[in-house]
Amino acid sequence: MRVSRLFGRTLRAAPAEAEHAGHQLVLRAGLARQIQAGSFALLPLGMAALRRIEAIMHEELAAIDGQEFRTPIVQAATSWQRSGRYADYGPLMLRAEDRSGRALVIAPTHEEAVAELAAHEITSYRQLPQIIYQIHTKYRDEGRAKGGLMRLREFTMLDAYSLGADTASLDQAYEALAGAFTRIFARCGLDVVAVEASAGEMGGGEPREYMALSASGEDTLVLCDACGYAANSEVAERTASDGCVRCNAPLRLARGVEIGHIFKLGTRFSQALGANYLGVDGAEHPIVMGSYGIGLERMLQIIVEQHADAQGIAWPQAVAPxxxxxxxxxxxxxxxxxxxxxxxxxxxxxxxxxxxxxxxxxxxxxxxxxxxxxxxxxxxxxxxxxxxxxxxxxxxxxxxxxxxxxxxxxxxxxx
Ligand SMILES: Nc1ncnc2c1ncn2[C@@H]1O[C@H](COP(=O)(O)OP(=O)(O)O)[C@@H](O)[C@H]1O
Ligand SMILES: [Mg+2]
Ligand SMILES: [Zn+2]
Missing domain, CATH: 3.40.50.800 (Anticodon-binding domain)
Structure with missing residues (x-):
């Protein structure tokens, strides 16, 4: 690629609205440009880096027998009504109507679509377990889209789903995905800690967030350097002056940004959408689901932020454009x-x-x-x-x- 022909240019100074180092570098290096509030175009250099992150994700998902699939983004509201989230998801969900007045959802996530698909494709315990994933666009009508690629309305997510016969199978898939996520972050050069989190509207057990340490972070983490305990301060309800819940050593507070989130969903969505399988016992059982997500543009900006000096970016080899x-x-x-x-x-x-x-x-x-x-x-x-x-x-x-x-x-x- 010749710089004289490159689409996208560098900027000598970052625009005033870019407060944090990662946001400034994304704009100055010409990785992405804002099109409107919360919507960015990726320029060729940003796209090239994103493709390398994707390639690492595909490799790590393949290593745990994940299969790539894809669901539509514009979905009929009916499956969301059946799960209850049409009412519960709140203002983050963008709604639309087609020409015949049918209610539509611009999908912010895909548990409903996956449960519907599973209801069609999975009939017997012999077809379980499964891990399916996509790397595709999500839309969330964020109230305050800000921080460059940190909080977008339209963004790319690696969203993976596990389908299993029972909770033991869910536990196995959860550990496999957790391992894949940890390897993805390490290969991309990201400094990330796994923390206990709250489940939010997803419900389910053992939600775990992967937090990147970042000055631009909106979350406060409590970290124990002695035993490695880490939690979101919302969840931990502890401050640095309290001791570690595990080992009583002094805690440290740090700012962090959520990069990934994994959930044991259980049977909430499969029961709502009729995703059942025929067990060894000859009876119908709901499929036990898990859901696992990583935001790619946010990850890109944090990689840049974590690998920079006063002059600019110092790309980790594995994801350099x-x-x-x-x-x-x-x-x-x-x-x-x-x-x-x-x-x-x-x-x-x-x-x-x-x-x-x-x-x-x-x-x-x-x-x-x-x-x-x-x-x-x-x-x-x-x-x-x-x-x-x-x-x-x-x-x-x-x-x-x-x-x-x-x-x-x-x-x-x-x-
Ligand atoms: N508005 C957004 N802009 C950019 N990335 C996002 C946004 N919302 C979520 N993500 C990314 O997708 C991942 C999974 O999202 P999820 O846990 O469902 O979102 P949230 O924690 O905001 O409810 C997050 O960890 C983050 O990396
Ligand atoms: Mg989350
Ligand atoms: Zn400790």
Whole structure:
């Protein structure tokens, strides 16, 4: 990708409405742009990072035998009326009507759709257990959409659902999904703690939230450094001056943002929507469900916030939108040819390269490279070219030079 052709531009300064570091970087680096309050367009660099997060999610879900599926976003109100949530969900649910006056829901989540599907597809205990998931759009009519990608009206969620014959099977699925979520966060470079949470309108047992430590967080967490106990202060009803419930050590307060949430739903939705299976005993039983969600745009912004310095983003390798930022410094024929050759060589070696081919000053190019924060920066300059050299620098590391012929080998070296 050539910077001169890139759709989406960097900003020298963040707009005033961006209060927190993650929000500012998302805008300054050109990852996303606000279209209207609570609705953002993802620009190519933001989309590329999101796709890498998705790829990690697909791998980890496949590893626990999760199967990808997809439900419609615009749904008839009837299944929501049957579950009781048409009335209970509250103002977050966006409602609509079709041309014949039929009531519709723009789905904020998909437990009803999954229970309806399960009622069709699952007949016997032999088909259980199942884990199904999608990575798709959710809509919630948030009263105060703010903080950039933190609280959106339209956002992407990994939502997974487990279907089992009994509570033992639900417990197993819950642990499998919890493990997958933990691996997803670790691979994406996110610092996250799992906390006890409240179930809210979902009901069900053992809700667990995955909270990213973040100065921009709206929640207060109580953490025990001695035994690892962590809880949302809403739930724990404790302050730092109380001791840890488990080990009595002093507690620490920290701000956090919810990135993921997992619930044991039990049979609430399957009973409401008639999702039953025929058991070994020959009798009908309700399917025992679990529900598991992660917000992708929010996760993207928190990754950026947790991996940044004064100059800009320092992407974790696994989710960086591209691998290399290649800078051409100078306008001469020789340096242009050398930079084009380096671009072709790095791409042929399988690296994803952002090539800064613009007629800009070295200062502008260095600043943008630090702001975008790809894992490796390569400089082709007139001065180095005379010495037969190119410069490499890992984001956050020191610059060093290698002979031109060694560029690809040096770029491919693991960090
Ligand atoms: N308005 C939003 N904007 C961005 N991400 C959201 C929003 N609401 C929820 N999410 C993401 O989806 C995940 C699962 O959502 P859920 O637990 O159902 O939401 P909530 O806790 O807001 O009721 C959250 O952990 C969060 O990462
Ligand atoms: Mg939640
Ligand atoms: Zn403790």
């Amino acid at each position: 591209l691998d290399v930022q290649l800078l051409r410094l100078g306008q001469g024929e020789d340096v242009r040819a050398a930079a084009e050759a380096a671009y072709a060589d790095l791409c042929s070696a399988g690296l994803r390269v952002l090539y800064d081919d613009r007629e800009e000053t070295a200062g502008v190019k260095f600043n943008d490279a630090d702001l975008l924060g790809l894992p490796l920066r390569v400089v082709i300059s007139e001065r180095l070219l005379k010495l037969g050299q190119v410069e490499l620098k890992r984001r956050g590391g020191a610059a060093h030079t290698v002979a031109r012929e060694q560029l690809v080998a040096a770029a491919l070296q693991p960090t």
